[in-house]
Amino acid sequence: MNTAGAILTIDLDVIKQNYKRLCAELNGKPCAAVVKANGYGLGVGPVTKALFQAGARSFFVAQIDEGITLRELFPDIEIHILVGPHPGSEEVFIKHNLIPVLNSLDQVKRWKNRAKADLHVETGMTRLGIALNEMDQIAAGLNIDVLMTHFACADDKNHPLNALQITDFNKAVEKLPHRRASIANSSGIFLGSQTHFDLGRPGCALYGINPTPHETSPVINPVRLQAKIVQVHKIDTPISVGYGATHQLKSGQKIATLALGYADGYLRSLSSKGMAHIGDRETPILGRVSMDLISIDVSNIPDEECQAGQLVDMIGPHNTPDQLAKTAGTIGYEILTNLGLRYHRVYKGQGL
Numbered sequence: 001m002n003t004a005g006a007i008l009t010i011d012l013d014v015i016k017q018n019y020k021r022l023c024a025e026l027n028g029k030p031c032a033a034v035v036k037a038n039g040y041g042l043g044v045g046p047v048t049k050a051l052f053q054a055g056a057r058s059f060f061v062a063q064i065d066e067g068i069t070l071r072e073l074f075p076d077i078e079i080h081i082l083v084g085p086h087p088g089s090e091e092v093f094i095k096h097n098l099i100p101v102l103n104s105l106d107q108v109k110r111w112k113n114r115a116k117a118d119l120h121v122e123t124g125m126t127r128l129g130i131a132l133n134e135m136d137q138i139a140a141g142l143n144i145d146v147l148m149t150h151f152a153c154a155d156d157k158n159h160p161l162n163a164l165q166i167t168d169f170n171k172a173v174e175k176l177p178h179r180r181a182s183i184a185n186s187s188g189i190f191l192g193s194q195t196h197f198d199l200g201r202p203g204c205a206l207y208g209i210n211p212t213p214h215e216t217s218p219v220i221n222p223v224r225l226q227a228k229i230v231q232v233h234k235i236d237t238p239i240s241v242g243y244g245a246t247h248q249l250k251s252g253q254k255i256a257t258l259a260l261g262y263a264d265g266y267l268r269s270l271s272s273k274g275m276a277h278i279g280d281r282e283t284p285i286l287g288r289v290s291m292d293l294i295s296i297d298v299s300n301i302p303d304e305e306c307q308a309g310q311l312v313d314m315i316g317p318h319n320t321p322d323q324l325a326k327t328a329g330t331i332g333y334e335i336l337t338n339l340g341l342r343y344h345r346v347y348k349g350q351g352l
Contacts, residue, residue, distance in 0.1 A: 004344035005259025005292075006227040007311065010042050012050035012349030014222035018206050019054040021218055025189050026200045032058035032182070034203030036066060036082070041265075041336040042207055042223070045073050046347050051206065052077065060201060064089055067098040080118055080146065083128070085111060099145060103128040105137060112141035119176065123149045123168040124161050132168060135175050146199060147178035154187035154195075155213055166194055173197075186211035190218070209332040210322050217322070223336070225315035225343070227260035227276070229308050232298065241295050242287030247272055249286070254299045256283075256306050260314065261292040264340030269328045277313040278305060 023031045033056040039047030048059060048070065060080045061067050067081045084100045084107045085093055093100050094115060101118040102108050108130070111117050119142070122129030129149065130138070149169045153159035166183065173181050180198035186205035188195045190212050202211070210217035235253040240246075249255065258276070262268045266289060274285040276296050283296040298306045315321060321332040328335070 004228075004342070005230075006225060006264060006314070006340075006343050007346060008339060008343035009224040009226070009346040009348060010046070011222040011224075012046060012347055014208070014220050014349075015042075015047060015050050015206055016054040016349070018208065018219040018222070019051055019056060019202075022186070022189055022200060022202050022205060023055065025218070026184070026196050027193065029196045029198065029200060030058070030180075031200040031202065032056060032060060032080075033206060034060045034185075034201060035070070036060065036062040036203070037337045038066075040204065040207045040333070041339040043345065043347070044070060047207075048074060048077070050349060058199065060203075064092060064098070068092070068096050071096045071098065082120075084120075090114065101146075101148065102130075102142075104130060105134055108138055108142065116143040116145045118146040118148055119144050119178070121147065121149045121169065121172040123165040123172070125150050125152045132171060132175075135172060138176065144176065144178040146180045146182050147173060147176060148182040148201070151183065151185055151188045154185060154191060155211065157187075157191055157212070157214075162191060204333055204336075207336055208321065209336070213322075221315075221317075221320040221322075223315050223321060223339075224313065224317075225339070226311035227258040227294075227314050229256045229306060229310050229312060230259050230293070231257045231308060232303075232306055233257070240287070242271075243290055244288055247287040252299070253297065254301075254306075255286060255295045256298045256312070258294050258296060258312055258314075259292065260294055261290050263291045264342055265335070265338030266294065266314065266340075267328045267330070267335075267338070269330070270324070273327050274314075274324070275319060275327070277316070277318045278310075280318070282318075283312065 033051045038044045058078045062082045067079045080099045084103045103120045120129040153161045182199040184195045184200045186202040205211040205219045208221035235249045268289045271288040276283045286295045321335040325332045325335050
């Protein structure tokens with residue numbers, strides 16, 4: 001911790017709390033957990049352990065290699081692979097006890113007469129999945145565990161595509177025998193009981209991203225990112241700061257340089273727009289975010305509270321990933337999954 005330029009603290013108890021909140025919304029229906037992209041940037045090992053402790057038993061990742069990594073950490077959990085089997089990878093799934101999500105007739109053909117699999121039906125995302133009019137071509141030889149589809153616009157509860165996708169998915173459910181049906185992602189869970197089927201499948205909401213973006217968030221941010229002050233400058237002559245000299249400093253200003261940059265996932269688009277906090281006080285970013293460093297205005301902060309080595313909040317109680325994403329012109333998912341490898345990571349919570 002003494003040598004790192006920034007500290008990332010992840011509260012696993014909050015992630016557990018978010019999982020239980022989603023389970024409550026599902027009103028007793030089982031709830032899986034999506035832990036792809038290294039647990040949405042928060043660390044797939046600790047995050048999966050916390051979610052297992054909270055009651056999750058089915059886990060979804062995107063890529064085969066993610067599934068292999070997760071299997072090495074957790075020998076007994078149920079792991080589903082969203083992209084399904086690439087040609088020639090079928091035996092890898094068997095070896096590591098991974099459940100493929102079959103997304104095309106080609107994948108179906110290559111998987112027949114093997115272990116259980118999921119089946120993804122295309123209902124409106126036009127990304128992966130078997131079309132409804134192709135389902136009649138699926139003959140015997142498949143042991144379907146989860147029959148699933150994926151919402152395209154669930155974060156907009158009034159979008160007309162939501163109802164169309166639910167209707168088409170119900171048609172798929174009637175066509176094909178399966179163990180469980182699943183359509184409800186994080187936002188889908190909050191569209192009502194007609195989306196709950198047999199299995200919820202949340203991802204981002206577990207990690208504090210608001211699944212109901214036009215309403216107060218039902219989940220809590222588990223992340224705090226703090227960057228260290230490296231140097232403080234007291235400005236006595238007007239001068240520019242940072243690459244491109246995009247911001248002019250005035251006499252009497254005081255700026256602090258922080259050990260954090262776009263190499264750590266703090267997006268360059270936050271240049272001259274982002275906001276940090278020392279205690280409850282805002283300290284705006286001045287000039288461009290560079291690879292390793294940024295500058296903030298600490299003119300209103302007493303000298304004793306902005307010395308080299310002190311911590312400044314970049315993400316936390318005053319600036320959630322969703323809020324930071326809005327400033328950057330992106331989404332909270334991108335903020336979390338870009339969290340850097342140079343941070344010293346601290347995990348809080350019981351059962352570690």
